[in-house]
Amino acid sequence: MDVDTSSIISNTKIPKLGDYNCVLLDIEGCTTSIQFVMDTLFPYAAKKVKQYLTSTWNTPETIQDVQALIQQSIQDVQQHMDGAKDVALTNEKHLPTTLLPNIIDEICANIAWQMAANRKTTSLKQLQGHIWRYGYQNHELQGHIFDDTYTALQDWVKHGKHCYIYSSGSREAQRLLFQYSIKGDLRSYLSGYFDTKVGPKIEANSYRDIALSLGLDSTPSKILFATDSLAEAKAATEAGMTVVVTDRPGNTPLPATGVPFPVVTGLSTLSSAK
Numbered sequence: 001m002d003v004d005t006s007s008i009i010s011n012t013k014i015p016k017l018g019d020y021n022c023v024l025l026d027i028e029g030c031t032t033s034i035q036f037v038m039d040t041l042f043p044y045a046a047k048k049v050k051q052y053l054t055s056t057w058n059t060p061e062t063i064q065d066v067q068a069l070i071q072q073s074i075q076d077v078q079q080h081m082d083g084a085k086d087v088a089l090t091n092e093k094h095l096p097t098t099l100l101p102n103i104i105d106e107i108c109a110n111i112a113w114q115m116a117a118n119r120k121t122t123s124l125k126q127l128q129g130h131i132w133r134y135g136y137q138n139h140e141l142q143g144h145i146f147d148d149t150y151t152a153l154q155d156w157v158k159h160g161k162h163c164y165i166y167s168s169g170s171r172e173a174q175r176l177l178f179q180y181s182i183k184g185d186l187r188s189y190l191s192g193y194f195d196t197k198v199g200p201k202i203e204a205n206s207y208r209d210i211a212l213s214l215g216l217d218s219t220p221s222k223i224l225f226a227t228d229s230l231a232e233a234k235a236a237t238e239a240g241m242t243v244v245v246t247d248r249p250g251n252t253p254l255p256a257t258g259v260p261f262p263v264v265t266g267l268s269t270l271s272s273a274k
Helices: 034-056 060-078 101-116 122-137 147-158 171-179 204-213 230-238
Strands: 022-025 162-166 192-194 223-227 242-246
Touching (some): 060 101, 101 122, 223 230, 230 242
Parallel strands (some): 022 223, 162 192, 223 242
């Protein structure tokens, strides 16, 4: 995505530990390899979705998941999204507390369409999180964490910083990745999780709401947000947060010049900046 950053005041200095109280971290391309998300998590969800739905069909959680997908589908059709009619789900195909089993294939087709378009709808991310939970708990998945992410989390907590996650994946999916990580259970280093229920990651109001939730709405610059996305960095900057961009192997290449944010290749650069 091309992002107009011309209105952003350039600040390319690496923030020091004393400049902020809280750390807000993106996952994909920041704490975790994009390749893990794209080559492991997404294919696992795509492969297991029908098996998962069949085995959990008519449980309260799956009923809620499917009803959310149906409501999203209705909205997509109403908004004339390209391809939405071909995979449309309708209210007539489910009952208040029971799902009709003959719509599993239709649900799977809708999910495949959303995933092919790399959509970040809450309904899709919620179901993906539940499928990944199955994979983590059955030792079929293990969350990737960069070595410097582990080091940085330790350093930040040691220095009294509170660390949070803001990702398009569901809050449960976030917790699972850190609970079942290759570095062990890292949940004790994290104070909370935010997902798209707080709002889209490219809108400034989402970051304003997070600042309000953290009690820092009057001093949002005390929140350090790290992301690989220039669009997200721009939105967080508009909300007053301190921002850095991560440049990891496999990330979308950054422009050669004109990036108005400090750029780091690892999070430990931030946690040791005194």
